[in-house]
Amino acid sequence: xxxxxxxxxxxxxxxxxxxxxxxxxxxxxxxxxxxxxxxxxxxxxxxxxxxxxxxxxxxxxxxxxxxxxxxxxxxxxxxxxxxxxxxxxxxxxxxxxxxxxxxxxxxxxxxxxxxxxxxxxxxxxxxxxxxxxxxxxxxxxxxxxxxxxxxxxxxxxxxxxxxxxxxxxxxxxxxxxxxxxxxxxxxxxxxxxxxxxxxxxxxxxxxxxxxxxxxxxxxxxxxxxxxxxxxxxxxxxxxxxxxxxxxxxxxxxxxx
Amino acid sequence: xxxxxxxxxxxxxxxxxxxxxxxxxxxxxxxxxxxxxxxxxxxxxxxxxxxxxxxxxxxxxxxxxxxxxxxxxxxxxxxxxxxxxxxxxxxxxxxxxxxxxxxxxxxxxxxxxxxxxxxxxxxxxxxxxxxxxxxxxxxxxxxxxxxxxxxxxxxxxxxxxxxxxxxxxxxxxxxxxxxxxxxxxxxxxxxxxxxxxxxxxxxxxxxxxxxxxxxxxxxxxxxxxxxxx
Numbered sequence: 497x498x499x500x501x502x503x504x505x506x507x508x509x510x511x512x513x514x515x516x517x518x519x520x521x522x523x524x525x526x527x528x529x530x531x532x533x534x535x536x537x538x539x540x541x542x543x544x545x546x547x548x549x550x551x552x553x554x555x556x557x558x559x560x561x562x563x564x565x566x567x568x569x570x571x572x573x574x575x576x577x578x579x580x581x582x583x584x585x586x587x588x589x590x591x592x593x594x595x596x597x598x599x600x601x602x603x604x605x606x607x608x609x610x611x612x613x614x615x616x617x618x619x620x621x622x623x624x625x626x627x628x629x630x631x632x633x634x635x636x637x638x639x640x641x642x643x644x645x646x647x648x649x650x651x652x653x654x655x656x657x658x659x660x661x662x663x664x665x666x667x668x669x670x671x672x673x674x675x676x677x678x679x680x681x682x683x684x685x686x687x688x689x690x691x692x693x694x695x696x697x698x699x700x701x702x703x704x705x706x707x708x709x710x711x712x713x714x715x716x717x718x719x720x721x722x723x724x725x726x727x728x729x730x731x732x733x734x735x736x737x738x739x740x741x742x743x744x745x746x747x748x749x750x751x752x
Numbered sequence: 753x754x755x756x757x758x759x760x761x762x763x764x765x766x767x768x769x770x771x772x773x774x775x776x777x778x779x780x781x782x783x784x785x786x787x788x789x790x791x792x793x794x795x796x797x798x799x800x801x802x803x804x805x806x807x808x809x810x811x812x813x814x815x816x817x818x819x820x821x822x823x824x825x826x827x828x829x830x831x832x833x834x835x836x837x838x839x840x841x842x843x844x845x846x847x848x849x850x851x852x853x854x855x856x857x858x859x860x861x862x863x864x865x866x867x868x869x870x871x872x873x874x875x876x877x878x879x880x881x882x883x884x885x886x887x888x889x890x891x892x893x894x895x896x897x898x899x900x901x902x903x904x905x906x907x908x909x910x911x912x913x914x915x916x917x918x919x920x921x922x923x924x925x926x927x928x929x930x931x932x933x934x935x936x937x938x939x940x941x942x943x944x945x946x947x948x949x950x951x952x953x954x955x956x957x958x959x960x961x962x963x964x965x966x967x968x969x970x971x972x973x974x975x976x977x978x979x980x981x
Contacts (some may be wrong), residue, residue: 513918623838623839624839629942631943632939632943633941656926657842657924657925657926658924658925659924664817668924669949671820671825672823672824672825673819673823673824673839673841739932
């Protein structure tokens with residue numbers, strides 16, 4: 497009985513302490529993994545006591561989940577099309593804001609990718625190539641476009657394996673299960689992956705731009721912390737972090 | 753057409769995978785179950801626990817370890833390369849190997865129960881009548897354990913069809929090779945193709961229900977038969 501009381505008291509205390517601080521959950525595309533971790537650390541330093549949680553995954557999945565009332569207050573998509581569609585359905589509490597333009601790279605942990613181009617993928621020594629699933633992962637879609645643009649898509653079809661999202665694709669390559677693959681520049685620049693392999697930047701003109709955008713969801717509408725986080729995205733620190741991870745910033749592209 | 757070609761391909765692949773896995777596990781699982789049912793070894797406890805691990809382990813754990821083990825730097829990867837088979841991840845046989853581990857308890861445990869229920873007595877009688885041990889196993893134990901084999905095979909087949917996490921980890925989503933029905937449904941949902949997802953999901957639901965119904969209908973009968981013997 498004493499133990500039961502103690503448990504009850506602990507639960508009560510835990511609930512009481514979390515009630516004061518504000519808490520938001522951010523759904524972020526897998527390509528943001530490392531950049532967003534750094535952004536959140538910086539944000540938490542300024543807003544100590546409050547809590548920002550991040551969930552990483554594929555943009556398409558988040559889109560579906562938010563439609564079904566998933567508990568995310570902000571949604572950072574790798575493809576601006578997903579938040580645009582949510583906004584159209586009245587699921588957004590903010591305008592759809594572009595925050596970055598992504599790039600794709602050929603990356604390998606076993607060969608020096610800096611000496612490669614897309615044409616080397618036909619080399620018979622390369623038996624498996626990982627890309628994100630073009631059906632629903634924006635980076636996979638761009639990889640498909642680039643491979644089609646150079647006329648290789650059909651030729652290397654039998655070598656392709658598909659990651660569920662861009663992070664899993666990187667994991668397939670990093671573990672050596674495929675010799676090469678196409679991943680986000682933001683992942684290739686992350687220290688963890690940068691020490692394991694090198695990359696070749698795929699020319700931008702081979703695929704549609706990977707315009708990325710975010711929204712505050714309907715659920716985050718009345719949370720001041722969500723708004724503060726969105727404002728923080730415009731800060732100099734965040735722009736620095738995004739550029740460090742290989743994202744081009746949309747505002748600068750327009751020449752603002 | 754009600755289903756697309758790639759849906760049918762995924763379903764057919766799933767059935768093929770489940771059949772191969774059930775067949776492999778019948779061969780691999782029977783001696784294991786027999787040993788577990790009859791052994792008095794101290795290793796029986798730990799070994800039984802290892803067999804049961806897939807029941808409690810998250811599929812992601814199993815998938816992650818299998819991917820590392822079968823990869824070019826893992827022990828299984830070294831072995832398959834030395835044998836000239838090549839790397840197993842993202843191949844049909846890689847999925848078979850993973851599913852054999854994943855569905856192992858679903859084959860072994862019903863068989864073990866069946867063997868234990870028979871007990872030593874019928875086999876001892878057979879031996880006194882002059883049957884060799886192997887002979888006794890095939891002519892006495894196997895027919896007596898038939899309901900156990902039926903349950904084990906149906907459970908193994910169904911469990912392999914229901915696999916998702918492990919396949920997602922080691923499959924690489926290759927059409928016709930590793931893109932099974934559960935993954936295909938996931939892809940439909942991700943791509944916002946809800947109508948197609950609904951159709952396949954409904955097929956899976958009906959299939960699963962029928963399997964469980966079959967188990968319920970067949971098993972009492974089968975057990976009665978065993979008792980009559």
